[in-house]
Amino acid sequence: DQQVKQNSPSLSVQEGRISILNCDYTNSMFDYFLWYKKYPAEGPTFLISISSIKDKNEDGRFTVFLNKSAKHLSLHIVPSQPGDSAVYFCAAPLLEGGKLIFGQGTELSVKP
Amino acid sequence: EAQVTQNPRYLITVTGKKLTVTCSQNMNHEYMSWYRQDPGLGLRQIYYSMNVEVTDKGDVPEGYKVSRKEKRNFPLILESPSPNQTSLYFCASSLSEAYNEQFFGPGTRLTVL
Numbered sequence: 001d002q003q004v005k006q007n008s009p010s011l012s013v014q015e016g017r018i019s020i021l022n023c024d025y026t027n028s029m030f031d032y033f034l035w036y037k038k039y040p041a042e043g044p045t046f047l048i049s050i051s052s053i054k055d056k057n058e059d060g061r062f063t064v065f066l067n068k069s070a071k072h073l074s075l076h077i078v079p080s081q082p083g084d085s086a087v088y089f090c091a092a093p094l095l096e097g098g099k100l101i102f103g104q105g106t107e108l109s110v111k112p
Numbered sequence: 113e114a115q116v117t118q119n120p121r122y123l124i125t126v127t128g129k130k131l132t133v134t135c136s137q138n139m140n141h142e143y144m145s146w147y148r149q150d151p152g153l154g155l156r157q158i159y160y161s162m163n164v165e166v167t168d169k170g171d172v173p174e175g176y177k178v179s180r181k182e183k184r185n186f187p188l189i190l191e192s193p194s195p196n197q198t199s200l201y202f203c204a205s206s207l208s209e210a211y212n213e214q215f216f217g218p219g220t221r222l223t224v225l
Contacts, residue, residue, distance in 0.1 A: 006154070032211050043116070043202050043216030044155070089154060097209025098168055100145065104154035 003027045004092055006103035013110050019077040021106045023090035026071065030092040035064060035075050038087045038105070047088070048075070080110045114139045118203050118217035125193055126225050133188045133220050135203030143206045144186040145170070145214070146178065148199040155202070161186055162209065193224040 005024045013019045023033070031052040036044040050057040050064045050073065057064050063076045077084055091102045116137045125131055137144065145160040147170075157170030161180040175197055177189040186205075190197060201220045206212035 009152075034213075036214075041219075043204070043218050044214075045216065046213040049213075091155075093210035097143075097211045098160055098162055099170060100157055100160075100210040100214070101171070102147075102155040102157075104152060 004090060004101045004103040006090060006106050008106050010107045013080045015082055015110055015112050016079045019080045019084065019108055021075040021088050021108065023073045023103050024071060025092060032093055033066065033073055034091045036089045036091060038089065044089060082110050082112050084108060085110050116203055116205055116215050116217040118220050120220060121218065122221045124223045124225065127194055128192050131190050131193060133201060135186045135217060136184050137205040138184065139205060139215065140183065141205035142208045143210065145204050146188050147202045147204065148172065149202065150199050195224050198222060198224050
């Protein structure tokens with residue numbers, strides 16, 4: 001049972017345009033979400049997070065939107081840069097912060 | 113430099129030969145965790161530890177053991193590795209829990225023949 005789903009394995013975007021990465025979840029107990037970014041041959045790095053009491057969180061070019069009624073969140077990158085090419089994972093903690101459930105990841109390719 | 117280190121980075125072994133992957137962090141973090149990454153499945157949590165001597169199962173704990181005797185170290189033990197444990201493994205740590213930003217190690221590529 002995949003509680004956090006990223007249904008698009010890959011996304012290709014032109015440099016300067018907007019990248020939108022989507023994530024859906026099934027567990028209504030999730031109250032916090034995190035996005036991690038992973039380059040090849042490296043460990044993931046934290047990108048941005050959002051609490052369920054908010055519907056938007058912004059950090060520079062990165063904005064995460066949360067739609068609780070639809071159990072959907074999205075990560076917007078504006079403008080996209082070639083250095084943003086990576087795999088992006090959304091994740092949600094459970095069990096008082098012990099467990100962390102990841103989605104399958106979306107590989108973003110930003111073309112010059 | 114604040115970091116999470118894992119050793120070895122690459123390992124090829126045979127079925128049934130016990131192995132340990134070490135993980136160490138120098139940030140005095142309470143929370144540590146192990147994940148495996150497989151194509152199409154993303155990252156899946158194996159075990160986590162909220163503090164010294166406190167460990168618990170993640171989503172895919174079968175075939176793995178862990179221990180947390182010291183705050184900085186969180187080794188992953190495969191008592192009898194099998195080919196389905198061939199994967200890319202990551203150790204991570206955070207201040208106190210999974211709600212906090214986690215810092216990941218560089219990964220260990222394990223192949224079990």
